Amino acid sequence: MGDLTHLTISELQAGFRKGDFTPADAVRALEARIQAVDPQIGAFLARDFDSALAAAKKADVSQPLGGVPIGIKDAINVLGEQCTCASKILAGYKAPYDATVIARLKAAGAIPFGRLNLDEFAMGSSTENSAYQITKNPWDPTRIPGGSSGGSAAAVSARMAYATLGSDTGGSIRQPASLCGVVGLKPSYGRVSRYGLVAFASSLDQIGPFARSTRDCASLLSVMAGKDPHDSTSLDLPPEDFTSRMTGDLRGIRLGIPREYFVDGMDPRVRAKVEEAIKTCETLGAELVEVSLPHTEYAIGVYYIIATAEASANLARFDGVRYGHRAKNPTDLLDHYRRSREEGFGSEVKRRIILGTYVLSSGYYDAYYLRAQKVRTLIRQDFTRAFETVDALVCPTSPDLAFKIGERVNDPLRMYLADIFTIAANLAGICGISVPCGLVEEKGTSLPVGLQFLGKPLDESRLLGIADAYEQAGAKEILAQIP
């Protein structure tokens, strides 16, 4: 039977269906791997092998994801399980309902399993902002796995999960996927229901999968996508098989290379790997076209205004009145609010709540929030224009390799730059995916580099087809080298 943890979901399912092994075997393999590896990595905040095993024993492997265990970011509600958002303010909080994606995964036979670490309330790019633990990069445990979905990326990278769910508000799936050498997909805004994902920035958040193949991401998306009556911003579209355009080549595809995404400050080794990957795309038949996204430089500024503004309201509900951390012996209501939130939130969350409150304040609203919305429209138009001439864009996912734990914690601005290539996609509502495209030797360890493809809104099928073609040609070996 061998070590099942090396398998992708499609390989796993083939084995289930042939009777080579069972879903229970798949869960036990994870259990052994997690017990051996997670003490060094720290991806999981909670895990319950017994209930996963019980579900695996009842699994119907003929279902679309029958018997497949899926790790879940600890910001997505799973009935009866903790949902802390890696925050003290939700310590001990148990979800009383299933997020829509969880309900859909369960209905397709998948087994939501384990709670994965993140930056508190998904605010961060390194998973160092978790109130509970630091997750390490499996390629080099002295380095960060990226964030905010660092636990989800690290778990897949370290073979502690076959696939996981994360959420991407400004790059929180693609950036850690890049730094951990796995595949991470951010669907278009509205493609996947947000109901049950604890909101960070409602107009930017999307749930998406991590896996060790593009195909696996596609099959997870096929199950999760679709209109949800509980989310007004989810779009009513016919069901799709997102693996349908996986032809293995890129003939007839016009790939745009955005000039602004190859900046001087980026790691030259990352740049070299990405340029090499783009050549591979050309040999696969893609036509390369240089394009411009002129408002790119404003993306980070716009993002930190809109995301924090929305977050300041979204996080107001954490007040210790109905649930969550409650300060002891408050002298009055104001004292209760103040201390419950003071004690419950970490410093990055507080920084963003304060920033968001400020940009919405009367007298500043027009100068910041309203202006940011206007620039957001310009950024969206950049992409619309680019997509008039190309089918997809190709660029680096992150300007850097995984950096050292602690290296940027006291430099929030530098930390914010980690998302420089991913943020605009959220502002524009388009889809994006990060696929490994190379390894760079750094002080005796190999660190992965990610290649990002960006697609038109709701053009996931084509995007996944492109990413899969590249993966077959250029990423397979890297994915196979996962530590």
Add this chain to the structure above:
Amino acid sequence: MTEYLATIGLEVHVQLRTRSKMFCSCAVEFGAEPNTHVCPVCLGLPGALPVMNEEALRLTALAGLMLGCEIGPVCKFDRKNYFYPDMPKNYQISQYDLPFCLGGAVPLHDLSYPKDAQKMIATKDKKIRLVRIHLEEDVAKSFHMETVSGIDFNRAGTPLLEIVSEPDIASPEEAFAYLTVLQQLMIYGGISDADMEKGQMRCDVNVSVRPVGTEKFGTKIELKNLNSISGVRRGLAFEIPRQIEILRAGGTLDQETRRWDDVRGETTLMRIKESAHDYRYFPDPDLLPVRTAPLVAAARARQPELPWEKRARFVADFGVSEYDASVLSDDLEMAAYFETAAKGARKPKNVANWILNDLQSALATASLGIRDCPIRPEGLDELVHLIDSGVINSRQGKEVFAEMFSTGKAAAGIVEEKGLRQVSDAGAIEALADEVLAANPGPVADYKSGKASALNFLKGQLMKLSKGKANPSLAGEILEKKLQ
């Protein structure tokens, strides 16, 4: 001595009559066990999202149409941010710069004023202009016990209209009339039950005074805890002279919020208004802007006859007086009752009289509403018809009515059962007349000598002899003829 004018603006909140809440599918039910109509959405649990209640949007459009508001092509929802324990998300989903309805007006009419003030209306047919109507979600309800507070979230998320008037109201009586008409319109449209006792309609009042002849409004004071329409009138009737007195004594007024104490009949200071609160409104990213056209079309299809239209029609179609038409149309169920009863009546005015006199007093004595009336409107019509066509006389009618009211039986059945059929057969009455004249030579002589009142005595005797069944006017005619 300086004379002062009062300026009053009202902010009315009306709970919409929908089956479910504004942004979730929890039932709206007054008086349910605390926290039994709650879900992740209306409790503000992590990850929950709001979804709009279409019926609430349609009812808002209907309110806009009925009040003559302007409804823009698109409206949107915003988050109003402030911390309060009865607000689960610590922001309220409301509407800021693109509300559902703008403008519009509430027309006052004589009968909408308090009864004792209907004779001294300052401005006849005054219209109170509206600033706007927007849709939002209601908050939960806090209960303060000895050492702890409890929160009932059943109310949280109930669709709520906020109706803001221009400061066009000049007296407590006009405020009373405004609220009366508004309440009536809400009920007419099926928009809200608008019961102030149940908190389905709530009212905040802003009032200021200024010397006659000056333009600038005085210091605005807000009144809270006004729990009935007459309470609003009483609160203002206390507050306006209070403000005037202070100004006349050379004092100044602070911008403050005062609480009306209905038992003690006075307003007391709640808080001095601090600098305006910054609610940091911004568009709710969880909800898409709303196109109003289909909602307005749906609302137009169910736009009811307005109270003033109904009054005019009652006068024109049924020949009732303006006053009676007003009273009958005051209550929608009463109006429907009248209309059903009067539809086939030969003299609808008589139906109206029966309703306004005997029926209303019987209902009042029995403490029943028109909804629970034991006599169906068709039954009342039948009774009036029996009287108008001379089958029974009006005294018998009252007897039949009482029986109908207590037993619910039909009029014709009671007439049969009790043998109450009026005798209108001239031959039979002539026989009775002969008998009466023979038995009463004295009164006959009196009549013949010019004492006209003797005829009434003789008529009484005839009625008695017929056991009340004789047609009284026919009996009078026959007696008179025989005495000539």
